[in-house]
Amino acid sequence: MASGLHKSDVANPVLNWIDARLPVITMMQKEYGTFPTPRNFNYFWNFGALAMVNLLIMIATGIFLSMHYTAHTSMAFDSVERIMRDVNYGWLLRYAHANGASMFFIVVYTHIWRGLYYGSYKAPRELLWMLGVVIFLLMMATAFMGYVLPWGQMSFWGATVITNLFSALPLIGPDIVTFLWGGFSVDNPTLNRFFSLHYLMPFVIFGVVFLHVAALHITGSNNPLGIDPKGPQDTLPFHPYYTAKDSVGLVAYFAVFAILVFFFPNALGHPDNYIPANPLVTPPHIVPEWYFLPFYAILRAVPDKLGGVIMMFASIAILFVLPWLDTSPVRSMRFRPLARPFLFTWLVSFFVLLYCGGKPPEEPYVTISRVAAAYYFLYFLVILPLLGRLERPLPLPESIARPVLRGGGPVMAGAMSKPMEKA
Amino acid sequence: MADSMAQAAPQDGGTRRDFLQLVTASFAAVGVGAMAWPFISSMNPARDVLALSTTEVDLTPIAAGSAVTVMWRGKPVFVRNRTPEEIKEARAVPLSELRDPQTDQARVKKDNWLVLVGVCTHLGCVPLGQKPTDPRGDYGGWFCPCHGSHYDTAGRIRKGPAPLNLAVPDYAFNGDAKITVG
Amino acid sequence: MRVFHSLRAFSLAAGLVAGAGLATVATPARAAEGAMHYPEVRFSFDGLFGHFDRASAQRGFQVYKEVCSNCHSMHLLSYRNLSELGLSDAEVRAIAATVQVQDGPNDEGQMFERPARPSDRFRSPFANEKAARAANNGALPPDLSVITKAREGGAEYIHALLMGYEDPPAGVTLMPGMNYNKYFAGHQIAMAQPLSSEGQVEYTDGTKPTVEQMVEDVSQFLTWAAEPELEQRKSLGVKMVLFLTVLGGLAYAVKRKVWADVH
Numbered sequence: 001m002a003s004g005l006h007k008s009d010v011a012n013p014v015l016n017w018i019d020a021r022l023p024v025i026t027m028m029q030k031e032y033g034t035f036p037t038p039r040n041f042n043y044f045w046n047f048g049a050l051a052m053v054n055l056l057i058m059i060a061t062g063i064f065l066s067m068h069y070t071a072h073t074s075m076a077f078d079s080v081e082r083i084m085r086d087v088n089y090g091w092l093l094r095y096a097h098a099n100g101a102s103m104f105f106i107v108v109y110t111h112i113w114r115g116l117y118y119g120s121y122k123a124p125r126e127l128l129w130m131l132g133v134v135i136f137l138l139m140m141a142t143a144f145m146g147y148v149l150p151w152g153q154m155s156f157w158g159a160t161v162i163t164n165l166f167s168a169l170p171l172i173g174p175d176i177v178t179f180l181w182g183g184f185s186v187d188n189p190t191l192n193r194f195f196s197l198h199y200l201m202p203f204v205i206f207g208v209v210f211l212h213v214a215a216l217h218i219t220g221s222n223n224p225l226g227i228d229p230k231g232p233q234d235t236l237p238f239h240p241y242y243t244a245k246d247s248v249g250l251v252a253y254f255a256v257f258a259i260l261v262f263f264f265p266n267a268l269g270h271p272d273n274y275i276p277a278n279p280l281v282t283p284p285h286i287v288p289e290w291y292f293l294p295f296y297a298i299l300r301a302v303p304d305k306l307g308g309v310i311m312m313f314a315s316i317a318i319l320f321v322l323p324w325l326d327t328s329p330v331r332s333m334r335f336r337p338l339a340r341p342f343l344f345t346w347l348v349s350f351f352v353l354l355y356c357g358g359k360p361p362e363e364p365y366v367t368i369s370r371v372a373a374a375y376y377f378l379y380f381l382v383i384l385p386l387l388g389r390l391e392r393p394l395p396l397p398e399s400i401a402r403p404v405l406r407g408g409g410p411v412m413a414g415a416m417s418k419p420m421e422k423a
Numbered sequence: 424m425a426d427s428m429a430q431a432a433p434q435d436g437g438t439r440r441d442f443l444q445l446v447t448a449s450f451a452a453v454g455v456g457a458m459a460w461p462f463i464s465s466m467n468p469a470r471d472v473l474a475l476s477t478t479e480v481d482l483t484p485i486a487a488g489s490a491v492t493v494m495w496r497g498k499p500v501f502v503r504n505r506t507p508e509e510i511k512e513a514r515a516v517p518l519s520e521l522r523d524p525q526t527d528q529a530r531v532k533k534d535n536w537l538v539l540v541g542v543c544t545h546l547g548c549v550p551l552g553q554k555p556t557d558p559r560g561d562y563g564g565w566f567c568p569c570h571g572s573h574y575d576t577a578g579r580i581r582k583g584p585a586p587l588n589l590a591v592p593d594y595a596f597n598g599d600a601k602i603t604v605g
Numbered sequence: 606m607r608v609f610h611s612l613r614a615f616s617l618a619a620g621l622v623a624g625a626g627l628a629t630v631a632t633p634a635r636a637a638e639g640a641m642h643y644p645e646v647r648f649s650f651d652g653l654f655g656h657f658d659r660a661s662a663q664r665g666f667q668v669y670k671e672v673c674s675n676c677h678s679m680h681l682l683s684y685r686n687l688s689e690l691g692l693s694d695a696e697v698r699a700i701a702a703t704v705q706v707q708d709g710p711n712d713e714g715q716m717f718e719r720p721a722r723p724s725d726r727f728r729s730p731f732a733n734e735k736a737a738r739a740a741n742n743g744a745l746p747p748d749l750s751v752i753t754k755a756r757e758g759g760a761e762y763i764h765a766l767l768m769g770y771e772d773p774p775a776g777v778t779l780m781p782g783m784n785y786n787k788y789f790a791g792h793q794i795a796m797a798q799p800l801s802s803e804g805q806v807e808y809t810d811g812t813k814p815t816v817e818q819m820v821e822d823v824s825q826f827l828t829w830a831a832e833p834e835l836e837q838r839k840s841l842g843v844k845m846v847l848f849l850t851v852l853g854g855l856a857y858a859v860k861r862k863v864w865a866d867v868h
Contacts, residue, residue, distance in 0.1 A: 039867065064465050081681050081751065084834065086469040089461035091834040092841075236867065244860040247451075251853040258849060262842020263653065266754060274755035274831075275747075284790075443862060447855040454848060474685050474724040484712075 031217055036235035037242055038223035040400050044118075045221070045242075046249030047111040053250060054104045055209065059202050061097040062146075065090075069149065071195035073188045076151035077276040095265040096257075101143050102268045103257050105291035108136060112319075116343065119331030120222040126323040128215040133319045135208050140292070140316075142201040145194040147289055148186075152273030157286045159186045159194070165299075168306040185279060226331030227396055234400035285360055293357030294350055298376070300361050301369040311373070318380050325380055327388025335394040339387045346379040477605035479597070482536065490553045492541060495604045499541035499549055500592060501565075502602070505576060510534055512563065513577035523588045527577040530591050538602065539578045540592050543567040545585035550574060565589070641788060643758050643765035646821070650760075650828055653843060656836050657829050659691040660810060665826025666690065668806050668819050672799050673749065676741060678729035681750035682830055685723035689833060697723050704728050742782045744795035753824075753831040760828045762788070767820040770798040 008019035008026055019025040068087050070079035083090035112132070115121055121129035148159045163180045167173040182189030220229070229235050236242070260267070268290055272283045288296050298315050302308035318325075333340045349372040356369040478495040480502055485491055490503035505513075513527040531537055543550050545567065551557040552565035552574075560566030560573035562581045567574075572583030579588040594604045649658040666687065669679070684701035688694060701721040706728050709716035721728065730746075731737035738745050753759040769788035773779055783793040800819045808814050828835070 060462065064462050067466065068469075078681065082469070082471065085681065085686075086471040088464040088467055088469065090465055090469070091838060092461050093465055095838075240863045241867065244856075244863040247447075247856045248853070248860045251849055251856050255846065255849045255853065258842060258845045262838055262845060265838070271755050271757050274751045443855070444859055447852070447859050450848075450852050450855055454852060470685075471683070471724070474683065 031238075032243075033237065033239045035217065035238040036220070036229070036232070037238045038221055038229050038400055039234060039236045039241075040223050040225060041221070041242065041245070042224050043245075043249055044110070044114040044224075046246055046253075047107050047114060048216075049246040050107045050249060050253050051104070051111055052209065053253075054100060054107055055202065055205060058097065058100050058104060059206070061093050061100060062199070062202065065093050065097055066195075066199060069195075071149070071192050073151060073191055073277070076149060076191060080150045092261070095261045097146075098269065099257065099260045099265060101146065101289070102260070102291065103253070104139065105143070107253070108139065109291075112136070113347070115222075116346075117333050118222055118224055119226050119326070119328075119333070121323045122326065122331050123323065124219050125215075125222065128212060128219060129323060130320055131208055131212040131215060133316070135205055135212060136319075137316060138201055138205045138208065142198060142205065143289065143291065145198040145201070147273075148191065148194045149198065150273060151191065151277045153275045153277055153281075153283050154270045154273040154286065156186060156277035156279065157282055158288055159190065161286065162288070163190075165309045165312075168309040170306070187279075222331060223400060224332060224334065225397060225400055226335070227400065230399045287358050290354070290358070293355075294353035295357075297353040297357035297369040298373045300357070301366065301373040311377075315373075315376060318377070322380065322384075326384045328384075328391060328393065329388075330393040330396065335396055336387070336391060337394060338391040339384070342379060342383050342387070346376065349373075349375045349379075477603055480602050480604065481600065482602065483600045487535065489555070492553050493604070495540075495592065500604055501537070501539045501541040501553060501578075501589075503537045503539075503553075505535045505537055507535075509563065509576040513575060513579075516575065516579075522580050523586070525577075525579060525588055530577050530579075530588070532594075532596060536602070537576075537578060538591060538594050538604065540590040541565075542590070543569065543572055543585055544580065544587040544589065545570055545572050545583070550589070641758075641790070643761045643788060644768075646761055646764050646824075648760055648825065648828070650825075650835055653839060655839055657690075658825055660812075661822045661825040662690050662829045663692065663826075664806075664808055664810070664812060664819075665822035665824070665829075667808070668800070668823040669749070669826055671806050673823065674727075674730060676730055676737070676746040676796075677749045678731070678746075679727045679750045679830060680729055680748055682727045683723065684721060684725060684727070686830075686833065688723075690829065694723070701725060742795060746796070749827055749830065751831040753828045755831075760824045763827055764820055764824045766794075767798075767800055767823070768817070770801070 005020040006023040006026065008016050008023060010016045010019045010025050015025060065083060068079065068083045068090065070076060080094065083094050085091075087093075115129060115132070144158070144162060148155045163177055163186065166176045166180065169176060178184065180190070181187065182193060223229075270287065272286075275283075287293070295312050295315055299308045299312040302311050328336060328339065330336055333343055352372040353369055353376065356365045356372065359365040476496055478493055478500070480491070480493050480500075482502070482504070485502065485504045487504050488506045488509075490501055492499045492501055494500070510527070518524040518526065541549050541553070546569065548567050548569035550560075550565035550567040550572070552559040558566050558568075560582075562573050562575035564574040564576045564578055564581075566572070567583065567585065570584050572585035573581050574585075574589055575581050577588075578591075580586070592604050594602050596602050649656060649661070669677075684697055684704075687697050687700065692700070701723050704721040704725075705718040706721045706725050707716055708719050711717055731740060734745060747755075753763060756762045758765070765788040766786060769786045771785060771787060773785040773792075777785065777792070779785060779793060783795060784797050785792055786794045800816050800823070803813075803815050805816075806814050806819055812818060832838075
């Protein structure tokens, strides 16, 4: 296999010529055309594709916005407002980019929830899951730096507070913070490097997404039953079945996105960010963007500076070891009657943290977030490991095809036996 | 998404599905196309750029035989107060000798005031000839140092690689001593 | 089976919207600052089909020009923007020409004043922040370009604030130079009641310049100034949602057809 051309089945002679030398068409056909996909996905399995589309939207709107943006403390705020007022459709690009970030987190949180509920992180998909957590971390860094760019009050004070987290590190903390700032406060050097990195990161994310998908196509997708496909009767070719199903989800996603952008463009933002940054005045109540609130609440729930920072990072880092914390051999929560309520309680704790993170640091919110944060960790560190031993899961179905067929409808000879449709 | 839908058109039977998919794919394609427009449009000049597209020039300080250069749309505009000799020279040239035939009268609104976009029609350099010390080329007008184009006292191309005369921008006189360019 | 599936799809979509909604509620501690409730005002630009009342916004500009602009800048706006309010080019030119703006340096290297052109930004009342503070007892009158986006409550807040001046209740002592306003955070505001008497501004279109009318007009004007794209945005949004509804129906029909032989 050292030399020679790939044997392509593409009919079109020009495409065949290309495919024989660079088999991209064969590859796409294999990975997105005939790719055998469990036949029982529900709509939760749309969210991976949605996240991909969302990333592309963010990159596209971001590139066009950067053509008009000025990364300088004296001009950044006005240049963003110029985009909103003078650039043709600039308001649309900016609102799509700002709300696109929120949509991205809604989509990715749902995607992560899907993984948690159906046990998608378990063997053999541990690395696939960990790459996903890497993407999540990169997204958070990108979103944080992007929020600084308009150089409003929340941009400035958000940047100040979050970079100051690193000052909690013993010995080197203050030096690290000075290094991050490129000065003695959040200032022009900080804005410039954040812009540079904010532009770079999406492409790094794109690279990790590629690995994420590559790993997915080795192990194959998990499914709502959490059992492995046993043969062709359990799968469907990705196209047209899941391209069609993803398209439905995509339109629904665009509808939510459009309602935000066109009718409530500032609902998820903070009014203070329309006040230009002022290093001398801190707004009375500063909060990060909504998607950081659960973690912000954990930070504030801990009365110790370093402890809070550690717990906040740990709340995400813990996802890396989740595949080994969950000792149950059963993936899907459908068959784990005992674990299911605990997981739903965890979801409640996540939303409670999200809610408390946006409240001022006073009672009763402090106590509530402490309880919620404690449960957040308890679920991963104690409940899940124990449940694997104590729980008696429900009997698993024999195969994916069986429960699907039991629901009625004509027995079909299997989609694989139909003539494959062209991609 | 348009792609995935377009791909979905099957080659085998099922005409109803075919038709439905075709309609859906065209709909999606229209949507994607419509959403592409704001992106493309955003690269066109913004409203504030368009708003700045007029420049006023006060002509009183420009003595006969001298010229000033003003900025208009980020480009130099040459305003020259020509001497009678220069005007005579420009009008004496037969049109047949010109690469881009145009009479001098057609290029000015008042005989002595010549207003030109100071950008060589070859590849966009700024020709020399505005300052008294500049070389003004073989025809006494402007000379482009980049690739050696010579323009005459009406700003017409006479020699060198440039294909066209120096452009005359839209301008209007506000009274005798002021013009508005653009 | 099918019903069950659509139900699940529906509940999923509902969950997504609810999630977004919850995020909205939880965001920026709205409730924390929003302890203040502003009287409800119905503006023409509210709602899905909202649009600006141009006559009102023009009057609002007059209020800004004659009253607010003595202290408040609007440095993101240009005179040319006023043509979006329905003023003709000649009118915009005339308005601009009444204002002197600084330009330069000229050929002698001096800055000089000249009448403004439509492309000039609104002239700011003070040269810089320090000058503004010095002239206002140390308080900085905020720039009003995006004020309705920069305050919780938007136009409603502006309306409430301008109508909210009253005598301090018994037991409240005002700091020197401060005024009592029931809708201002902390209730002590440096700005004296700017619109206080009927006829403070003389409208040319016959509208009676009551305080309430002037306040409404200036709220209208400030909203337009902060969100000049509002009308285009909403009308495009309506079309977008209609389009997506049809496309969603089509995509769902295709999905049903494709999956018909599987279920």
